[in-house]
Amino acid sequence: MSGGPAVRVSIESSCEKQVQEVSLDGLETYVPPLSMSQNLAKLAQRIDFGQGSDSEEEGVEGESRDQEWGKPEPEEEEGTVKFQPSLWPWDSVRNNLRSALTEMCVLYDVLSVVKEKKYMTLDPVSQDPTAGKTPQVFQLISKRKSLATAAQLLLKGAEKLSKSVTENQENRRQRDFNSELLRLRSQWKLRKVGDKILGDLSYRSAGSLFPHHGTFEVIKNTDIDLDKKIPEDYCPLNVQIPSDLEGSAYIKVSIQKQSPDIGDLGTVNLFRRQPKAKIGTQAWHVKLEAAQNVLLCKEIFAQLSREAVQIKSQIPHIVVKNQIISQPFPGLQLSVSLCHSTTGDKKNPKSSPEKPKPDDHLYVLEHNLHQLMREFHKQTLSSVVMPHPASAPFGHKRLRLAGPMAYDKAEISTLQQGEGLLEKIIKQAKHIFLRSRTARTIDSLASRIEDPQIQAHWSNINDVYESSVKVLITSQGYEQICKSIQLQLNIGVEQIRVVHRDGRVITLSHQEQELQDFLLSQMSQHQVHAVQQLAKVMGWHVLSFSNHVGLGSVESIGNASAITVASANGEYAISVRNGPESGCKVLVQFPRNLCKELPKSDVIQDNKWNHLRGPYKEVHWNKMEGRNFVYKMELLMAALTPCP
Amino acid sequence: MEAPPVTVMPVTGGTINMMEYLLQGSVLDQALESLLHRLKGLCDNMESESFADHETVYLLKGQQGNPFLLRARHSLAHPAAPWHLRYLGQPEVGDKSRHALVRNCVDVAASHSLPDFLNEMGFRMDHEFVARGQIFRKGALKVVVSKLFRVLVPGNTENTEPLSLSYLVELSVLAPAGQDTMSEDMRSFAEQLKPLVHLEKIDPKRHM
Numbered sequence A: 001m002s003g004g005p006a007v008r009v010s011i012e013s014s015c016e017k018q019v020q021e022v023s024l025d026g027l028e029t030y031v032p033p034l035s036m037s038q039n040l041a042k043l044a045q046r047i048d049f050g051q052g053s054d055s056e057e058e059g060v061e062g063e064s065r066d067q068e069w070g071k072p073e074p075e076e077e078e079g080t081v082k083f084q085p086s087l088w089p090w091d092s093v094r095n096n097l098r099s100a101l102t103e104m105c106v107l108y109d110v111l112s113v114v115k116e117k118k119y120m121t122l123d124p125v126s127q128d129p130t131a132g133k134t135p136q137v138f139q140l141i142s143k144r145k146s147l148a149t150a151a152q153l154l155l156k157g158a159e160k161l162s163k164s165v166t167e168n169q170e171n172r173r174q175r176d177f178n179s180e181l182l183r184l185r186s187q188w189k190l191r192k193v194g195d196k197i198l199g200d201l202s203y204r205s206a207g208s209l210f211p212h213h214g215t216f217e218v219i220k221n222t223d224i225d226l227d228k229k230i231p232e233d234y235c236p237l238n239v240q241i242p243s244d245l246e247g248s249a250y251i252k253v254s255i256q257k258q259s260p261d262i263g264d265l266g267t268v269n270l271f272r273r274q275p276k277a278k279i280g281t282q283a284w285h286v287k288l289e290a291a292q293n294v295l296l297c298k299e300i301f302a303q304l305s306r307e308a309v310q311i312k313s314q315i316p317h318i319v320v321k322n323q324i325i326s327q328p329f330p331g332l333q334l335s336v337s338l339c340h341s342t343t344g345d346k347k348n349p350k351s352s353p354e355k356p357k358p359d360d361h362l363y364v365l366e367h368n369l370h371q372l373m374r375e376f377h378k379q380t381l382s383s384v385v386m387p388h389p390a391s392a393p394f395g396h397k398r399l400r401l402a403g404p405m406a407y408d409k410a411e412i413s414t415l416q417q418g419e420g421l422l423e424k425i426i427k428q429a430k431h432i433f434l435r436s437r438t439a440r441t442i443d444s445l446a447s448r449i450e451d452p453q454i455q456a457h458w459s460n461i462n463d464v465y466e467s468s469v470k471v472l473i474t475s476q477g478y479e480q481i482c483k484s485i486q487l488q489l490n491i492g493v494e495q496i497r498v499v500h501r502d503g504r505v506i507t508l509s510h511q512e513q514e515l516q517d518f519l520l521s522q523m524s525q526h527q528v529h530a531v532q533q534l535a536k537v538m539g540w541h542v543l544s545f546s547n548h549v550g551l552g553s554v555e556s557i558g559n560a561s562a563i564t565v566a567s568a569n570g571e572y573a574i575s576v577r578n579g580p581e582s583g584c585k586v587l588v589q590f591p592r593n594l595c596k597e598l599p600k601s602d603v604i605q606d607n608k609w610n611h612l613r614g615p616y617k618e619v620h621w622n623k624m625e626g627r628n629f630v631y632k633m634e635l636l637m638a639a640l641t642p643c644p
Numbered sequence B: 001m002e003a004p005p006v007t008v009m010p011v012t013g014g015t016i017n018m019m020e021y022l023l024q025g026s027v028l029d030q031a032l033e034s035l036l037h038r039l040k041g042l043c044d045n046m047e048s049e050s051f052a053d054h055e056t057v058y059l060l061k062g063q064q065g066n067p068f069l070l071r072a073r074h075s076l077a078h079p080a081a082p083w084h085l086r087y088l089g090q091p092e093v094g095d096k097s098r099h100a101l102v103r104n105c106v107d108v109a110a111s112h113s114l115p116d117f118l119n120e121m122g123f124r125m126d127h128e129f130v131a132r133g134q135i136f137r138k139g140a141l142k143v144v145v146s147k148l149f150r151v152l153v154p155g156n157t158e159n160t161e162p163l164s165l166s167y168l169v170e171l172s173v174l175a176p177a178g179q180d181t182m183s184e185d186m187r188s189f190a191e192q193l194k195p196l197v198h199l200e201k202i203d204p205k206r207h208m
Helices: A036-045 A055-064 A085-116 A136-187 A283-310 A363-381 A397-402 A409-415 A421-448 A512-538 A629-640 B029-042 B114-121 B182-192
Strands: A019-022 A028-030 A189-193 A196-200 A215-220 A237-240 A248-257 A318-320 A323-326 A332-341 A453-458 A467-474 A486-491 A496-500 A505-508 A541-546 A561-566 A573-579 A583-591 A613-618 B018-028 B049-060 B068-075 B083-091 B101-110 B124-138 B141-151 B160-162 B166-176
Touching (some): A136 A215, A136 A237, A237 A283, A248 A283, A248 A363, A248 A421, A283 A318, A283 A323, A283 A332, A283 A363, A283 A421, A323 A421, A363 A421, A421 A453, A421 A467, A421 A486, A421 A512, A467 A512, A505 A512, A512 A541, A512 A561, A512 A629, A573 A629, B018 B029, B029 B124, B029 B166, B049 B114, B068 B114, B141 B182
Antiparallel strands (some): A019 A028, A189 A196, A196 A215, A248 A332, A453 A467, A467 A486, A486 A496, A496 A505, A541 A561, A561 A573, A573 A583, A583 A613, B018 B166, B049 B068, B068 B083, B083 B101, B124 B141
């Protein structure tokens, strides 16, 4: 208003909160104001759902409701909305709810009437064909969508199928590996170490003491391409053998003439063709067997070389690289060598590519070496080693007895193992050599000399150290008559023992010449014996007989033998002297009256003395007719026997 | 006549310094067959060797401390075989990681007059028992599966009764002192027998 000092006007709102009570100390307690939800609830309670925009119902209920709104006039209520200022924000809500209720009631009524089908039925409205025409773009889109759904379904199915197929193949490969592993396990020792599968191909569990570990590893063969065709010899399992056991090996035993220069010795590198595996055996089996063979050959050679160095013998053995050389007989050389070829290629840079010359490759001895090794293995596993009582340490039973029985050194040494592998093999080699040389000697004599004939009957059953042969010296056509020379030869390791039919036992050394000389002397004796037998048959009398004649020239081989036989009537006599070198000499003694050269003498008074045998005359034996000596002799005897 | 010179130095070397590596376990009677099958497969390829032994334990009580123990054992199945005298020392308290029980072991073969000799020496018999079972070997490893029988009347080995319803399984190796490689082999062998029998080192002192 006018200028004057401003008047401060304080406006204070009226106390909104009602005072509930005033306490004695002046503190006012207000009624707590209503919260939002409480306020809303209070307002919602004041909504009258009976009142709405509907005229008839409103009119009926309006009178029974609030009188303060005044008496409504029926004609004004048709479209007018009652102005309720306190319910204004809820009016639309109420109206919407009321209209929804109305609609629902109508629908319910229609449906119940239609259900009865008496007053109302549902009939499809005939469509105007042009009205339902959808645009082409929409059709395209809908077709594409449906095709896409179908395609997706098919793709999902195909994916599942392909996954199952690969799984199947994978399973098959897995199963093959497992079945191969089972087959492998049925023949070889396997064990699992960590995630590796290891196997043992050594002879340790069979009693070997060789320090080689002999472990091989089993690996899965995964370098197979499933898309390509699986090859015929595909094996899902592969073995990896130790590198020093690869390839193939064999022990070669051979006997040769002694090489003049020691420098010729060296690595023997002969290669033999790989043995073809049987159809049906797996590659791993062939590989493992070859590796095991290599291991055994190495063990044999190690044992032999150890013995060659340790054992003292008269002629020392030489161990050079992969060869052991010893001398069983002077002038002879036995070589045992380990031939190990690693890469398996056929070419050999040292020796010439053509077939190597055969040099007495003694397969029998190689086989025997293997067998001896296995015998040795079995020895370590025999029950002789097991201790009784059980707490005693392992060891040979007899050695355990040595303490309590107080054996002395001599007894213990007799209990120890006799010979080593090398000595045994050398003995066997000696025997084989001696036997083959004996056979050769007899055969060469038989082919060289026709009269008398020499026959050899070898026995089938032999020992590794001993063989025997029966030698018969006969004349052809007169086998039944002249069978006095029968020799049994027992060929040992270093000597030949000859047992004569008449009981004499002669021991020959390994020298070839001795046997030959002996047989020649026996042949010459045979001739004389044949004459003796023939004389018995022909009826002639044996006047004298000597196996070893002390007269005449000295033979270089054996001794000469001689026989004198007289005819039945005594008129003639035949003297034979046969020596191995000097041949045979036959003299015939004639009676005196048939000899012209005899001088007449006064001493003989009577004529009967002229019938006595007189001088000798030699027979030109080589001019005689007859196939052999005995035949000739028979002819001679027959000629000198007068016909009755 | 003078007495022959006698060495006063203790004997070393040779068989005196052998150590025994031992692992023990047990199986019930029902499980014996499967254990024997497995051992036949694992061990060296031999016929199974059964044994019947009678062991007598002799004690020598000195003035001080622990009595001296000797074990005399002879075979009932092979009466002609020599007796076996055994001394087992205290288990070596080496590192705990060693898998087997190691103790000094002296084995001597003796004649049949052993019990009399020990009696004359002053040993007294402490106890005796009969063991029957089988021995297996794998290289140097010895596996003994035995059933122990109590001798009811001292000296009479016919009348025995089993001590328990189980079999004792022992895995042992004799090796010269200083060689410690055997315990690994023993452990791996024991692993292979694992579900059938658990072989472990059992300290005898703890069970006394």
